[in-house]
Amino acid sequence: MLSVVTDGDSTQSGSPIDESVWEGARRLLAAALEAKVNQYIAELTADIDDHGRHLVVRNGHHKATTVVTAAGPVEVKAPRVNDRRVDDATGERERFSSRILAPWCRKSxxxxxxxxxxxxxxxxxxxxxxxxxxxxxxxxxxxxxxxxxxxxxxxxxxxxxxxxxxxxxxxxxxxxxxxxxxxxxxxxxxxxxxxxxxxxxxxxxxxxxxxxxxxxxxxxxxxxxxxxxxxxxxxxxxxxxxxxxxxxxxxxxxFPAMRPQRCWVHRSRNVTNCLPKAQPGVTKAMQESYNAESRTHAEKAIEASAKTYGAKFSKAVAKITEDWDQLLAFYDFPAEHWIHLRTTNPIESAxxxxxxxxxxxxxxxxxxxxxxxxxxxxxxxxxxxRAITGAHLVLLVRAGARFENGILVERSEVAA
Structure with missing residues (x-):
C-alpha cells in the first residue's frame, strides 16, 4: 500500500535497493493516478457550461510529493483537475480527490x-x-x-x-x-x-x-x-x-425479557475441573448433548451421561443437569445460528x-x-x-417467530 509521508525531497543514501526499483514504483503510482483522473474526467464529459465548454478538465500537475512504497520513498507528481461544478447543497466548488494519493494524507x-x-x-x-x-x-x-x-x-x-x-x-x-x-x-x-x-x-x-x-x-x-x-x-x-x-x-x-444461554465451553471446563483426571467418556457425552440434532436427543444424552457417570462423578454431572434449560436454550432458535449461540466464542475470537x-x-x-x-x-x-450464518433469519427471531429444534414453525402457528 502507498502512503504519503512528507512533501519535498528525500534522500536514499545507504539503501540496498537498486534505483530501477524506485523508478518502477514511481511509474506504477503515476500510471494509477493518471488512470483515475482520466476515468473521472471521462465520466463527466457531458457536463458543460453555457458556452459549450467542459466543466471538468485537466490542469497540469501538483507539486512533487514523496510517497513511501514497499521499495522505499518515491517522488511523484499527481495530476491536477480543474472542476468548475458547484454543489447545489453547499454552494461550494466540487473537488477531485483520489484515494490513491489524497492531498491531505501524510501516512496511510x-x-x-x-x-x-x-x-x-x-x-x-x-x-x-x-x-x-x-x-x-x-x-x-x-x-x-x-x-x-x-x-x-x-x-x-x-x-x-x-x-x-x-x-x-x-x-x-x-x-x-x-x-x-x-x-x-x-x-x-x-x-x-x-x-x-x-x-x-x-x-x-x-x-x-x-x-x-x-x-x-x-x-x-x-x-x-x-x-x-x-x-x-x-x-x-x-x-x-x-x-x-x-x-x-x-x-x-x-434485561428481564431476554432468555439465558450458558456457554458450553465454559461449562465443559468446569465439569473437567471436577474430575480427578481426564475422562474421555464424559467429554464425549457432553459433545453428544450440545451437538445433538434436536432438544429431545440432547436431553436423552444428558440423562444417559447422568446414569453412567452420576455415581462416580456426581459433582461433575450435577453441573450439567442443574442448568438443563439454560444449556439447551439455543434449540429454540434457528439451526443455522446454533454454532454461534452455544458458546461465547465470538468474544474469545475477537x-x-x-x-x-x-x-x-x-x-x-x-x-x-x-x-x-x-x-x-x-x-x-x-x-x-464473521457475520452470523443465516443472517436473514435474525429478523424472524426478533419478529417473534417460533422455532422448534431449529426449524421455523408454520406461520399460522406463529400467528396463533
Whole structure:
C-alpha cells in the first residue's frame, strides 16, 4: 500500500535497493493516478457550461510529493483537475480527490496500524526510529510524539464510543464475558467486561460496550448494562455468557425479557475441573448433548451421561443437569445460528489477537489508556468479523417467530 509521508525531497543514501526499483514504483503510482483522473474526467464529459465548454478538465500537475512504497520513498507528481461544478447543497466548488494519493494524507492507514502494533508488543516509543531505520523509508514521520498523539486519539475514540447513541441499533443476540487482556487495569482482579451483539437487519456482529470491572461482581455488570439501556439498547432475544452468577443477576435485572444461554465451553471446563483426571467418556457425552440434532436427543444424552457417570462423578454431572434449560436454550432458535449461540466464542475470537498483542506490554499509563488500547485493537479488526450464518433469519427471531429444534414453525402457528 502507498502512503504519503512528507512533501519535498528525500534522500536514499545507504539503501540496498537498486534505483530501477524506485523508478518502477514511481511509474506504477503515476500510471494509477493518471488512470483515475482520466476515468473521472471521462465520466463527466457531458457536463458543460453555457458556452459549450467542459466543466471538468485537466490542469497540469501538483507539486512533487514523496510517497513511501514497499521499495522505499518515491517522488511523484499527481495530476491536477480543474472542476468548475458547484454543489447545489453547499454552494461550494466540487473537488477531485483520489484515494490513491489524497492531498491531505501524510501516512496511510497501514502506517497507523503498524505503530499501535509495535506499541502493544511492548516496543517503547523512543525505540521506533532505531528499529525502523533498517527498512527503506521506515523512519519517515516517526517519532515518540507520533505514538503520544495516537494514544490520545484512542482515548478520545473510546470516550466517543461509550457515549454514542444506540437507539438506531437492534441487537437480537448478545454475548457477555469478562476478558483478561493482560494490561494494567484499575485493580488486581479486574478484567475487561465485554458486550458483543448481532444486528437485526444484516446479522453482522458489533461491539456494544467495553469497560473495566470485577468479573465476579454483579454491580460492574449491572452498571455496564444500565449504561447500554440508557443509550438505547433494548432487551435481546438471547444472551450468551459463562457461569459467573453476577453476570446473570445483572442481565435478569436490566434485561428481564431476554432468555439465558450458558456457554458450553465454559461449562465443559468446569465439569473437567471436577474430575480427578481426564475422562474421555464424559467429554464425549457432553459433545453428544450440545451437538445433538434436536432438544429431545440432547436431553436423552444428558440423562444417559447422568446414569453412567452420576455415581462416580456426581459433582461433575450435577453441573450439567442443574442448568438443563439454560444449556439447551439455543434449540429454540434457528439451526443455522446454533454454532454461534452455544458458546461465547465470538468474544474469545475477537479478543484472541488482543491477548497476544498485550501479553508483553509494559507501562500502560493508567486505566483509561489501557482500555483505550484494548478498544483500538478490537475496533481495528471488527470489520473482518464473521457475520452470523443465516443472517436473514435474525429478523424472524426478533419478529417473534417460533422455532422448534431449529426449524421455523408454520406461520399460522406463529400467528396463533
Amino acid at each position: 492507514r497501514r502506517i497507523y496500524e503498524v505503530l499501535p502494533l509495535l506499541y502493544l508488543h511492548g516496543l517503547p516509543p523512543g525505540d521506533f526510529v532505531p528499529t525502523l531505520e533498517q527498512f527503506p523509508g521506515g523512519t519517515a514521520s516517526l517519532s515518540p510524539a507520533t505514538v503520544t498523539r495516537l494514544t490520545k486519539q484512542w482515548s478520545e475514540d473510546h470516550a466517543a464510543f461509550r457515549t454514542r447513541d444506540l437507539s438506531d441499533r437492534d441487537f437480537v443476540y448478545v454475548w457477555a464475558d469478562g476478558v483478561h487482556p493482560q494490561v494494567r487495569l484499575g485493580q488486581a482482579h479486574s478484567c475487561v467486561l465485554v458486550l458483543l451483539g448481532v444486528l437485526r437487519l444484516d446479522g453482522t456482529k458489533e461491539l456494544i460496550a467495553l469497560a473495566e470491572g470485577l468479573r465476579e461482581s454483579t454491580e460492574p455488570w449491572a452498571d455496564l448494562l444500565r449504561d447500554c439501556r440508557r443509550h438505547g439498547v433494548r432487551d435481546p432475544e438471547l444472551s450468551i455468557g459463562d457461569d459467573v452468577m453476577g453476570l446473570w443477576r445483572a442481565l435478569a435485572e436490566v 479478543f484472541s489477537t488482543v491477548k497476544l498483542r498485550t501479553k508483553v506490554i509494559r507501562g500502560a499509563e493508567g486505566l483509561a489508556a489501557a482500555l483505550a488500547m484494548v478498544f483500538e485493537r478490537v475496533g481495528s479488526g471488527q470489520a473482518r468479523w
